[in-house]
Amino acid sequence: MTAPATPREPYATLAQQEGAARLGMWAFLASEALLFAALFALFAGARAEHPATFEEGARHMALGLGTVNTFVLLTSSLVVALALPPLGRGRRRLAIALLLGAIAMGAAFLVIKGVEYARHFREGIYPGGSGAFFSEPPEHGLRLFFTLYYLMTGLHALHVTGGMAALAWAAWRAHRGAIGPGREHPLEFVGLYWHLVDVVWIFLWPLFYLARGG
Amino acid sequence: MSVRAYVATWAALVALAAASFGLSFLHLGGWAMPAAVAIAAAKALLVALFFMHLVRAQASVRLAGAAAVVFIAILIGLVVADVVTRDGPALVPPVDREG
Numbered sequence: 001m002t003a004p005a006t007p008r009e010p011y012a013t014l015a016q017q018e019g020a021a022r023l024g025m026w027a028f029l030a031s032e033a034l035l036f037a038a039l040f041a042l043f044a045g046a047r048a049e050h051p052a053t054f055e056e057g058a059r060h061m062a063l064g065l066g067t068v069n070t071f072v073l074l075t076s077s078l079v080v081a082l083a084l085p086p087l088g089r090g091r092r093r094l095a096i097a098l099l100l101g102a103i104a105m106g107a108a109f110l111v112i113k114g115v116e117y118a119r120h121f122r123e124g125i126y127p128g129g130s131g132a133f134f135s136e137p138p139e140h141g142l143r144l145f146f147t148l149y150y151l152m153t154g155l156h157a158l159h160v161t162g163g164m165a166a167l168a169w170a171a172w173r174a175h176r177g178a179i180g181p182g183r184e185h186p187l188e189f190v191g192l193y194w195h196l197v198d199v200v201w202i203f204l205w206p207l208f209y210l211a212r213g214g
Numbered sequence: 215m216s217v218r219a220y221v222a223t224w225a226a227l228v229a230l231a232a233a234s235f236g237l238s239f240l241h242l243g244g245w246a247m248p249a250a251v252a253i254a255a256a257k258a259l260l261v262a263l264f265f266m267h268l269v270r271a272q273a274s275v276r277l278a279g280a281a282a283v284v285f286i287a288i289l290i291g292l293v294v295a296d297v298v299t300r301d302g303p304a305l306v307p308p309v310d311r312e313g
Contacts, residue, residue, distance in 0.1 A: 019274075022271070023274045023278060026278040030278055030279070030282035034289075037289055037290065041289050041293040041294075044290050044294045045305065049297060049303055067231075067235060070231055071228065071231070074227045074231065075224065077224075077265050078220055078223075078224040081215075081223075081264075081265045082217060144305065195262075199261050202254050202257045202258050205231075206234055206238075206251065206253070210234060210235065210237075211246060211250060212238060
């Protein structure tokens with residue numbers, strides 16, 4: 001029902017065509033990883049210059065909310081991974097339900113992130129080091145910490161949103177029968193993107209929330 | 215991969231996160247950051263190997279994944295080496311001008 005008839009040129013077999021698509025997807029993921037890596041490098045350099053101040057910044061973070069968000073994303077990756085086998089066995093409704101569950105977890109992540117941002121705003125911590133929190137005297141390291149926080153978690157949140165849209169697309173295509181037994185790789189690739197978004201948060205969480213100086 | 219394998223991977227991820235969380239309350243001094251990053255790297259490896267199927271993927275895909283890690287390590291490593299070996303600050307705050 002869902003498997004296409006013949007491979008496109010220049011591929012000799014469908015497996016070869018799918019393998020090429022998979023490599024292309026991984027090349028894209030590697031480029032996304034390097035995008036975040038540039039920001040992590042900036043963070044590493046800034047932290048090397050202001051170790052004590054960065055730890056102080058981490059103590060102003062909502063540790064509980066950030067930790068809950070870590071659990072939410074890890075579980076959402078599990079749910080996305082679990083959606084692939086039933087899709088391959090033709091259990092379309094189960095696969096779609098799991099994808100919708102993952103989307104809901106992504107939404108929960110964004111809501112919690114919004115709550116955190118609102119809390120920072122109330123304390124006078126705004127992007128760019130502006131706000132009443134930084135007034136006297138303006139500690140450069142602290143401004144760097146929170147600017148990087150907004151930049152990196154903001155970019156990550158955009159990726160979570162994009163990932164939710166991609167998951168919704170995959171759920172729709174599965175519903176239409178365009179993704180299913182014999183042609184599962186579009187869902188697999190969307191899943192790869194979601195897992196990368198999870199990996200980025202796996203590094204964001206300890207750097208911004210856990211490195212508090214003990 | 216089986217459902218059990220996926221759930222086991224998730225359980226290991228949650229356990230590592232809990233360990234990282236617990237460690238953050240201890241006074242590890244200079245070891246706190248390396249420990250946190252090492253645990254995060256282990257979690258990332260689990261996600262890549264099992265959720266992202268690298269454990270059974272074609273060779274070219276594994277090469278792409280490994281290449282990304284190598285280049286990220288070079289990027290971050292050289293940036294930090296640059297910054298810590300300078301005499302003055304690398305990231306200079308904006309100068310307050312009069313008027």
